[in-house]
Amino acid sequence: MSDIADLTAKTYEIARLIPPGHVTTYGHIARLAGYPNHPRHVGNALKALPEDSTIPWQRVINAKGQISPRGDAGLGVARQKDLLEAEGVQVNSVMGGGEVVDLRRWGWFPEHV
DNA sequence: GAGTTGACTAGCT
């Protein structure tokens, strides 16, 4: 079993632990999983999820608190924003089409799980 | 099998 498969599994496992109404970052999940230098793969693992997955991928955003775009003209971003707002997370629109969450208020950053 | 890409970050300018 490769380390990466382990990280992918832990990414999903940790994502499920994020409480509704909170968000965390790619880098933090990578750290909790024990792979502090692999934040990119966390994103890669999440983008591979099917749309009807039970994993709350919408609660994972980047370290700046922004919803990362994926070159689909913002469709995925809009869907993610909807899901977060439905849980009570405030998502602020930024000029240019970006969406941002205040990590000081909605962030979930446990030391370990 | 080498080069490019990316749902990232931390640090410097």
Place this chain on the structure above:
DNA sequence: AAGCTAGCCAACT
């Protein structure tokens, strides 16, 4: 305060 650079490493071309 906002933007750029370097570092990172698996997946894809």
